[in-house]
Amino acid sequence: PSTYAAPGEAGSLVEYRSRYDHFIGGEYVAPAGGQYFENPTPVTGKVFCEVARGDSTDVDRAVEAAWKAFPAWGRTSVAERATILNRIADRMEEHLEMLAVAETWENGKPIRETLGADIPLAIDHFRYFAGAIRAQEGSTGEIDHDTVAYHFHEPLGVVGQIIPWNFPILMAVWKLAPALAAGNCVVLKPAEQTPASIHVLVELIRDLLPAGVLNVVNGFGIEVGAPLAQHPDIRKVAFTGETTTGRLIMQYASQNLIPVTLELGGKSPNVFFADVAQEQDAFYDKALEGFAFFNLNQGEVCTCPSRALVAKEIYDGFVADGLDRVRAVKQGHPLDPSTMIGAQASNDQLEKILSYIDIGKQEGAKLLTGGERADLGGELSGGYYVTPTVFEGDNAMRIFQEEIFGPVLALTSFSGYDDAIRIANDTLYGLGAGVWSREATTLYRAGRDIQAGRVWSNTYHQYPAGAAFGGYKQSGIGRENHKMMLEHYQQTKNLLVSY
Numbered sequence: 001p002s003t004y005a006a007p008g009e010a011g012s013l014v015e016y017r018s019r020y021d022h023f024i025g026g027e028y029v030a031p032a033g034g035q036y037f038e039n040p041t042p043v044t045g046k047v048f049c050e051v052a053r054g055d056s057t058d059v060d061r062a063v064e065a066a067w068k069a070f071p072a073w074g075r076t077s078v079a080e081r082a083t084i085l086n087r088i089a090d091r092m093e094e095h096l097e098m099l100a101v102a103e104t105w106e107n108g109k110p111i112r113e114t115l116g117a118d119i120p121l122a123i124d125h126f127r128y129f130a131g132a133i134r135a136q137e138g139s140t141g142e143i144d145h146d147t148v149a150y151h152f153h154e155p156l157g158v159v160g161q162i163i164p165w166n167f168p169i170l171m172a173v174w175k176l177a178p179a180l181a182a183g184n185c186v187v188l189k190p191a192e193q194t195p196a197s198i199h200v201l202v203e204l205i206r207d208l209l210p211a212g213v214l215n216v217v218n219g220f221g222i223e224v225g226a227p228l229a230q231h232p233d234i235r236k237v238a239f240t241g242e243t244t245t246g247r248l249i250m251q252y253a254s255q256n257l258i259p260v261t262l263e264l265g266g267k268s269p270n271v272f273f274a275d276v277a278q279e280q281d282a283f284y285d286k287a288l289e290g291f292a293f294f295n296l297n298q299g300e301v302c303t304c305p306s307r308a309l310v311a312k313e314i315y316d317g318f319v320a321d322g323l324d325r326v327r328a329v330k331q332g333h334p335l336d337p338s339t340m341i342g343a344q345a346s347n348d349q350l351e352k353i354l355s356y357i358d359i360g361k362q363e364g365a366k367l368l369t370g371g372e373r374a375d376l377g378g379e380l381s382g383g384y385y386v387t388p389t390v391f392e393g394d395n396a397m398r399i400f401q402e403e404i405f406g407p408v409l410a411l412t413s414f415s416g417y418d419d420a421i422r423i424a425n426d427t428l429y430g431l432g433a434g435v436w437s438r439e440a441t442t443l444y445r446a447g448r449d450i451q452a453g454r455v456w457s458n459t460y461h462q463y464p465a466g467a468a469f470g471g472y473k474q475s476g477i478g479r480e481n482h483k484m485m486l487e488h489y490q491q492t493k494n495l496l497v498s499y
C-alpha cells in the first residue's frame with residue numbers, strides 16, 4: 001500500500017538509467033577500465049542499475065577537468081555563485097518528490113524522512129551557503145601610518161570529497177554547498193552503495209554549473225577514494241565515513257600536506273534524568289519519543305542515540321513505557337508514507353548488525369525487544385530489514401562501545417549526575433548526545449560536561465543549517481553545516497602594502 005510508485009512502475013516519479021557512468025568535465029564518461037558493478041535496492045534486494053567502476057585513471061581525468069574549470073569558476077563573483085546555488089536549490093525544490101523517491105529507493109529509508117527532512121535540509125543548505133558567502137568579508141589592518149594589511153579569502157582550487165551511503169544526497173550537499181560557494185571545483189566520490197541518487201541529482205542540476213566545476217567518479221573506496229585522497233593535485237580532502245577510514249584519509253592527505261575535514265563515527269549517549277518522569281505529561285511523552293529515536297534512518301546515523309542512560313529512580317517505569325514506544329515504530333515498505341523504519345542500506349550492513357546482535361547475546365546483555373531480521377513478506381522478503389532492538393547491559397560491553405549503525409539500542413542505568421556524565425563520556429567517540437530534564441540548569445551543565453560536538457537538550461536529530469556540526473575525540477575534525485565551514489575551503493591571502 002503505497003502512494004508512491006516504485007521506479008519502473010506506472011506513475012513513478014523517478015526513472016533510473018540502467019547504467020551510470022562517471023560525470024567528468026560536464027559529460028558522462030565511461031570508466032577507463034571498462035568495468036561496471038551492480039547496484040541493488042535494499043527495498044527488495046534486486047539489482048536496478050549498473051555503475052561505472054572507477055580507478056585512478058578516472059580520478060586523474062576528473063582532477064584535470066576540475067582544474068580546467070577552476071580559473072574561470074574561482075574568479076566568479078560571490079553574487080554569481082550565490083545566484084547559482086539558489087537556482088540549484090529552486091530546481092531541487094521543484095523536484096523534491098522525485099529526489100525523495102530516488103533516495104528512498106536506493107537507500108531504503110522511509111519516504112516520510114526523505115520528503116520531510118533529508119531533501120528539504122539539502123535544499124536549505126544550498127540557500128544557507130548562498131547567503132553566507134555573500135555576507136563573508138575580508139579585513140584590513142593598519143600596520144603603521146603608511147602600511148596596510150589586507151586579508152582576502154581565496155578558494156583552494158580543486159578539492160576531493162568522499163561521502164557515505166546513509167544520507168546520500170544530504171551528505172553530498174553538506175560538502176558541495178560550502179566548497180562551491182567558496183569558489184572551488186570538486187571531485188566527488190559517492191559511496192558505492194548509493195551512487196545512483198547522486199547522479200539523479202547531478203542530472204537535475206548539471207545545466208546550472210559550468211562544465212568541470214562538479215565531477216563525480218563512482219567506485220569503491222580503495223579504487224577511487226584512496227587515489228583521490230592521495231592525488232598530488234587536490235588541495236583538500238573532505239571525508240565522511242568510518243573512523244577507521246578517517247585515519248587512512250589523514251595518512252593519505254599527509255603525503256601532499258593538504259588539509260582534511262573528517263566527519264566520523266559515534267556512539268552517542270541519550271541521557272534521561274530522573275525529573276523526566278515527575279509527571280506523565282506532554283514532556284514525558286516527548287522524552288519517550290526521544291528514547292525511540294535510535295530507529296531514525298534505521299539507526300544508520302552517525303549521531304544515532306545508540307546508548308540510553310536512564311536514572312535509577314525512574315528506570316523500570318520509564319523503560320517499560322519506552323519499550324512500548326519502540327514496539328510501536330511501524331516497519332514497512334519504505335515508499336509507504338506511514339512507514340517509520342525501512343530497510344538497512346546494504347546486505348553487508350544488515351549482516352554487520354545481525355552479528356552485533358549475536359555479540360550482545362554472547363556477552364550477556366539482556367535482549368528486551370527485537371533482535372532479528374524482519375521478513376516483511378512478498379517482494380520485500382529479499383530486502384534488508386531488522387526489527388528495532390533493545391539490549392540492557394553495561395557500558396563496558398562491545399555493543400556499548402562499538403558503532404553498530406543499526407536500530408540497536410544499548411540501555412543502562414546511572415546513579416546521580418556525576419555517574420551519568422562519567423558513563424556518557426566513557427567512549428572513544430564524541431559526536432552527538434541528548435540530555436532530557438525539566439531543569440534548565442541540569443541541561444546546561446550536562447551540555448557543557450558531555451564531550452561531544454553537538455548536545456541536543458530535550459530534543460534530538462535536528463540538523464539545521466547554521467548549527468555547527470562535528471566531532472570531539474575520534475568523531476572527527478572540523479565543523480560542517482555552519483558558515484565557519486567556508487574557511488575550511490579557503491586560503492587567506494594577505495597583501496601587505498606600503499603606500
Ligand code: NAD
Nearest residue numbers: 163164190191220221225226241242245263264265266302
Ligand atoms: P566508510 O568509511 O566505509 O566509507 C565512506 C566512504 O569512504 C565511501 O565512499 C567509501 O567508498 C570510501 N572509502 C572506503 N575506504 C576508503 C579508503 N581506503 N580510501 C578512501 N575512501 C575510502 O563508511 P560507511 O560505512 O560508508 O559509512 C558509515 C560511517 O560513516 C559510520 O561510521 C558513520 O558514523 C559515519 N558517518 C559520519 C557522519 C558525520 O557527519 N560524522 C555522517 C554520516 C556517516
